[in-house]
Amino acid sequence: MIGDMVRGLVTTIKHVIQRPVTIEYPEVRRPVQPRFKGRHWLHRYENGLEKCIGCSLCAAACPVEAIWVEAEVNTDDERYSPGERYAKTYEINYLRCIFCGYCEDACPTEAITMGHMYELSLYVARRRDLHQG
């Protein structure tokens, strides 16, 4: 009977001295792999102009139709991107997105990439936080 107790304690003590497999999220965060596909980023050039040209190829590549793009013409007074065309509307529906990264592959200007942000459950106005946060 003592033997059984000792065997139980050994198991317990073994676990006490082992490194835990869990981490103290959110105080502690696990670094992700470089190729991790988190929330998208739409990038700008150094001069501040948007890389996105509103071509909708990301939307075409998206297997779940999560992306919505509407294009408009840049004018000299109102310029958002270097060429003629910019994305007037750019929306990603994160309830649909499956983080496959096809959009990233389709983009001809490397405007969209998938970042490392994965904390997408928010209580506040989702749109504002996800699009501008």
Add this chain to the structure above:
Amino acid sequence: MSETVTIYLDDRAIEAPKGMNLVDACKLHGVDIPVFCYHPKMEPVGMCRMCLIELGFEQRDRTTGEVVLGEDGKPLVRWFPTLQTACTQVVSEGMHVRTTTEAVRRGRKDIIEFILTSHPLDCPVCDKGGECPLQELTMDFGPGKSRFLYDEKIHLAKRYPLGEQIYLDRERCIQCARCIRYVEEITDDPVLQFYERGRRLQIISTSEPGFDSKFSGNTTDICPVGALTTADFRFGARPWELDSAASICTHCPVGCNLTLNTRLDRDAGGRVIIKRVMPRQNEQVNEIWICDKGRFGHHFTAAPDRITTPLVRKGGKLVEATWSEALELVAGMLKSAGKAVGALAGPTLSNEDLWALRRLVEGQRGARLGVWPPTMTGGDLIAEVGVAQGTNFTDMGKGACIVVVASDLEEEAPIYWHRVKVAADRGATLVVVNGRATKLDRYTRHRVRYHYGDEVATLNGLLRQALGDAAPDIDGFDQLRAALENAPAVDAAAAQAIAGATDLVVIVGGEGLSMAAHGALMQAAANLLVATGHVGRPNNGLLAVWPGANTQGALDMGFTPEDATHIIDNAASFEALIIAGADPADEDPRAAAALQEAGFIVATALFLTPTAELADVVLPRMSFAERDGTFTNGERRVQRFCKAIDRVGESRADWQIFQQVGAALGQGRAMPTPGVVMAQIVERVPWYAGMDYPTLAEVAPQFPMVGGEDLYYGGTMYKNAGGLGRQWAVAAEQASYQARVRVPKAPAAPKPGKGELIVVPVRLLYDQGTEFYKTQLVHRRVPQAYVALNAGDAARLSVREGARVRVRLAGTEVEVAARVRASVPEGVALLPLNLGVGPLPHAASVGTVAVAEAVGA
């Protein structure tokens, strides 16, 4: 298509109609020869060299003419040493063609590589991307890699406005000249040109306003690259993102088949809206073309000022109401009006709407069903001797004669003009009978001019001259002959052309005519056809340029312009008037006054028009894009159109509205769908027999085969998957037909006194029509209100170009700008309708033109 020749296509013997273009013949037999510059609607020019093939002919013995056979017993073929362009060849007996050899493959590859040496390849931002023949052919035949240096590409303007409607991307142009050839050869608006040479070759517009053509949009369709785009759709959406619905244009009686491309739009509050209007191939109606009015005039469907809820008059003002409230009120008023109910049906009511309206009015034992506008008449003559089934302008060439009377066809029905003009190019004889010069005059020697008011006498004269001594055995001919005795000699050559024609079509407009005068003119035209034996056969008969897209349908459903005039003349005797999709108060000065007298008025409308403002109840109707239905075009082709976008606000289709009122009046249950209404029409209207929805939706293969997945023949095109419609047969096509002529009774011509002119109201394509004018893009093409005078008259009246003048006619007076034009005949003032100076009469009348200050403004 009777005679065929045998050619050998990749060693396979095929039959092809003699004289057919080699590219077309191969396409018909399933072999696609890639093309850029060749288009079956235009003459080949062999500019792009994409269609290279190996070509050879069987050798023939010079002395005997026999085919020389080789040792294996097969004919010896002499091949051209170099590759040839297929598009510049027509098939001929013993022709051998190879399209799959290494040499051909290399030839095509080199041409693509060459074209791409200075092509921007900015497909991601190119509106053609996804439906671009250059993309397609590059994928199929291109080298995959270019040996040319990227930095050596020539850079040219990317957003060059050829006019405010069409933008040119000069880098993308591959210099196929399709656009230039289209406007030069087909529409005869030579406003585009090449400029500079070599790799810098560019398209320019030489007109002011830029790209001044009523068909400019068609060039964006046939351009094989994304060089030409419309301002309306530029960057509107990627082609694969668009949904499409089959539709029919509502702007004129041609009834062009359309595809409405739609997409959700954030700026429109997340609604699905029409993004672009494209032609849908129907070789019998519009081929692959539409005019710019049809292409750009769709914005009214999404206009912010559409009426969205029923409005009822309370305390003198129209206030919003619920449907049940409004319908109850209407039903109550109709009930108390008893038999004193009348209806005016507008030009874009569908056949289903008209039928439901008729049932509603007749259910109340009302008898007056008017079609608006009451400017033209003669529906009975169309039913008797209208152009026969199978009539197709494309089949008219040598031997055919087309007479156009009292119409400026390009302004009134552009695609009729387009097709008539091309028929004339093919050799058809045109006879243009008009009081003034129009663009159609350019294509004929037979320009018959009359004084306004002498239209009927002129046709009578032509008939007398065409008949000579012949006395056809036709009912009523003796009386007609007696009446024709006094007809003036008009134009012997034109009469000869008519007499010698194998096929004869008479197209009758209504310019300057009162309704009675138009009726007489229709009769005179019918006489011309009947007496010369040109009825009841395809490519023969009468065609009216009706004022509305579905005027023909309204006539078929039992509505008449005579009833419309009766209603306006006796408005006070109607206790209830239903005005559906019509705006009499804005178009006719008499109607504007008369409607004040009428009792209860219920109007269905898209906008709060002057007529709607007079109404007691205004019900929001759906536009054509929001619902299903059928229209009957001028050639009596019944065609379906389908819902493309959601309804605006609470609007309902007219047929629904009338049925719901009918149900409230105990006229029986409302029918659930327009298809069921059509089924009832099919049952009750004899000539609509067999026109049920599935039949109207039938399609058949058409040539050229455009709009397929392979993008063949290039450009953006839509194949017809929504139905080709069906034409109903006229009496003259029936075995029981008794040919009959009647003496036309023309009212007296207006006789101007001293200092007076004949003021002729004319129709313009680009006007301030309530619906069309919602398209901002066209505003620059809509002129300021004007009156056009001959130089002599202008000098006599001391009117200078641009001066403000007052025009008085038939009790109406308007102030407009003067234009002095040589094309206006002496003693005539042309006053365009619908340019925003209030209602005008539509018939020519005696009037005056005077400088505004002189009248004492």
